Amino acid sequence: MKKKLRVGVIGLGLGRHHLAGYVGNDEVDVVGIADVNGELLRTMAQEYHVPNTYTSYTDLLKSQPDLVSIALPNYLHAPATIDALKAGVHVLCEKPMAMNAAEAQRMVNAAHGNKRVLMIALNNRFRTEAQVLKKLIEEDVLGEIYYAKTGWMRRRGIPGAGTWFTQKARSGGGPLIDLGVHMIDLTRWLIGNPKPKSVLGATYAKFSDTEQGVIDVEDLAMAFIKLEGGISLIAETSWASHVPSEGAYVKLIGTKGGAEIIGDKLTIYTEMHGQQVDITPAYTPRAWADCIAAEIAHLVTCIRDKKTPMSTGEQGMEMMKILEGIYKSADQGKTIKIG
Amino acid sequence: MKKKLRVGVIGLGLGRHHLAGYVGNDEVDVVGIADVNGELLRTMAQEYHVPNTYTSYTDLLKSQPDLVSIALPNYLHAPATIDALKAGVHVLCEKPMAMNAAEAQRMVNAAHGNKRVLMIALNNRFRTEAQVLKKLIEEDVLGEIYYAKTGWMRRRGIPGAGTWFTQKARSGGGPLIDLGVHMIDLTRWLIGNPKPKSVLGATYAKFSDTEQGVIDVEDLAMAFIKLEGGISLIAETSWASHVPSEGAYVKLIGTKGGAEIIGDKLTIYTEMHGQQVDITPAYTPRAWADCIAAEIAHLVTCIRDKKTPMSTGEQGMEMMKILEGIYKSADQGKTIKIG
Structure with a gap:
């Protein structure tokens, strides 16, 4: 049996829908979730049986997941994504990819430099x-x-x-x-x-x-x-x-x-x-x-099969x-x- | 009783609808129509009881009408309008006013120079x-x-x-x-x-x-x-x-x-x-x-009362x-x- 991907979700506002998508996916294990809102964190952990919770995303990254979803406010997309990629973690980053093109460029560079997958969540394509x-x-x-x-x-x-x-x-x-x-x-x-x-x-x-x-x-x-x-x-x-x-x-x-x-x-x-x-x-x-679940399933398959996902960091940068x-x-x- | 405006229609393609509008207006007499198509000219003259027909619009202008509608192909709007204004005739010119802004400028100048009314037919406003x-x-x-x-x-x-x-x-x-x-x-x-x-x-x-x-x-x-x-x-x-x-x-x-x-x-x-x-x-x-009839009624009233019509040559030029x-x-x- 193929080893399951260990995933985390950072930011549980929109991220709770990523969480639901991962929990419904047979090929992943949700190993941790992070949010600054402690109450939301507990509620979500309970509802989706998540073993670990973090009020700091850097602590979640230290647990070395394979993949994280980043669904933080826009100004945190770039720093959190780059931190994750540098930690050797694949990233599904919510739209908009970043605050501007320069940030997006740094994110793409970090993905290439660390040989990790960076996909931008654009659920309408699904x-x-x-x-x-x-x-x-x-x-x-x-x-x-x-x-x-x-x-x-x-x-x-x-x-x-x-x-x-x-x-x-x-x-x-x-x-x-x-x-x-x-x-x-x-x-x-x-x-x-x-x-x-x-x-x-x-x-x-x-x-x-x-x-x-x-x-x-x-x-x-x-x-x-x-x-x-x-x-x-x-x-x-x-x-x-x-x-x-x-x-x-x-x-x-x-x-x-x-x-x-x-x-x-x-x-x-x-x-x-x-x-x-x-x-x-x-x-x-x-x-x-279901669009978000399909998006997540697509990314999980791409990581498993070492294929480029259909929504790339380069497209997000454009x-x-x-x-x-x-x-x-x-x-x-x-x-x-x-x- | 106020003297009726003597009007002519130049170009009977779209112009036939101007003709119908004038014929239905109590304040005008249609004194002549012009078109290069002799058969169309005869048919229209018969249908609307128009006394004079011309295969050349310059001949119609020589009959000294007060107002003409110009509904010729676009490239003839400027020359025919300028000829009419110079002959001291008010003009209702079909849209587009001209082929370009330079022609439109000359038409506006001709209206001012000859103190005649130039209205552009934009029936959608009606x-x-x-x-x-x-x-x-x-x-x-x-x-x-x-x-x-x-x-x-x-x-x-x-x-x-x-x-x-x-x-x-x-x-x-x-x-x-x-x-x-x-x-x-x-x-x-x-x-x-x-x-x-x-x-x-x-x-x-x-x-x-x-x-x-x-x-x-x-x-x-x-x-x-x-x-x-x-x-x-x-x-x-x-x-x-x-x-x-x-x-x-x-x-x-x-x-x-x-x-x-x-x-x-x-x-x-x-x-x-x-x-x-x-x-x-x-x-x-x-x-x-009825929009064209309303447009014509508006212009006839403006000429009678010496008011500026709501669709001016200046607007047409813009x-x-x-x-x-x-x-x-x-x-x-x-x-x-x-x-």
Whole structure:
């Protein structure tokens, strides 16, 4: 019998869902969890029968797990990931990978230098509708994709004001780095991860006064992202804006067909024997927690089989360049070249 | 009894709808129509009881009408308009105003120099839902508008290939100058005609091979237009692309509320006593022909009362700067500053 991977989870806010994913996976043993919140730590340890708990992640790393999930506030992603990689531990780091591209670069370097796997958790890639569309795109159903739009617009959903989410120094930004990262990544992944060439963006903060606590990040961001091959991508995201109810979408237009994912519905627009047709693939959408479980299963398999996971640190770094570029573009009011 | 305005219509393709609008207006007499197509000329003269027909618009101008509609192919808008204004005739010129901003400037100069009225026909402003929204915006229902999106996306609708529509030298461009002009104008008008600051655009031609005749214009265009006051406007338009069925829309986001016009449906997104509400104004949408009739009635009243019409040559010139800027931006791959 193959030896099980010894895993730990650092940060139990979002990390509790990683924990559930690991506990449900036959190929791993959860050996420890870490969080600064002692009560949360005890509750989770009890619920998932975790043998060891730590209020400091460095203590968890000393127990020499094979793999850790890092689900700390954004400003801790880079230091914790680099500490783990240096300790010889594989890392599944939550999105956004880091606060900026320079941090992301150091994380990638640490993974290479220590010959460890660094995967960025982008659970939207594991949604059924995304995987169905990815397969159809790989079969050339859309032809050459040249225009894409994506967005995640919340009518009102600023994460707890006064927490790290709304403080630029700890989050790196607002909805762009929180939600936009998911949708821009999903769109680029579907198209085949074309390299970013330039961005022109704008950010707005119109709802800061209406919430409690410190909010020094944007509440709406939008951008025109030029990708290699002449592809135009428009992205928009908000935590609060006067729009219809919350919705996330990806819309792709190619020479042979178009596709829209709206919520968990996928539709293909194309032609069949000269007839314009709308095609609705049949599938059962994966629940959110199951996407994280699938993501974890993918990584565990990759580590076992010594394969590169489908969401790499290098891709995460390109994403950070895009996000950083959009913030810079919004600040300076001009196009920012990337790469 | 007030003397009726003597009007003529030049170009009976789209112009036949102007003709119908004038014939239904009590304050004008249609004294002549002009078109190079003799058969169309006779048919229209018969149907609308027009006393004089001309195969040359200069002959119509010699009959000294008070006002003419100019609905010729785009490349003739500037010369015909300038000829009419110089002949002392007021002009209602179809959109797009001209082939480029330089032509538009000469048209505006001719109007000023000859003290005649130049109105650009942008019938979408006369749609009921647009006028209802305009009124609500003027009452500050949306607050400060900071982000707008607009588009007119046809799944398959390239105007007769081989006609002037698809030849850059006679049309000035494809769907951007044909359809985009309507929606960008409507959006700017709703917001209060903020001045354009810069544009970043892209154009694509992917369907040219599948159609007959000369097509040397784009079939899809999109742009990020920055307007004064930090307003971001995303515009998209296509004659052919793999998208859901044809749809035109304007979406506005303001500090107090948002609004969407999709087709002829208007919805307002705002709050009422702390409750998020979607508001559906009740109205009867105006038919397309009635929008043109309303547009004509507006101009006739303005000429009678010596008032400036709501769609001026100056606004049309700003629009031409935007369109020209988008084409230039798409060609050069960079942001083009305007004004």
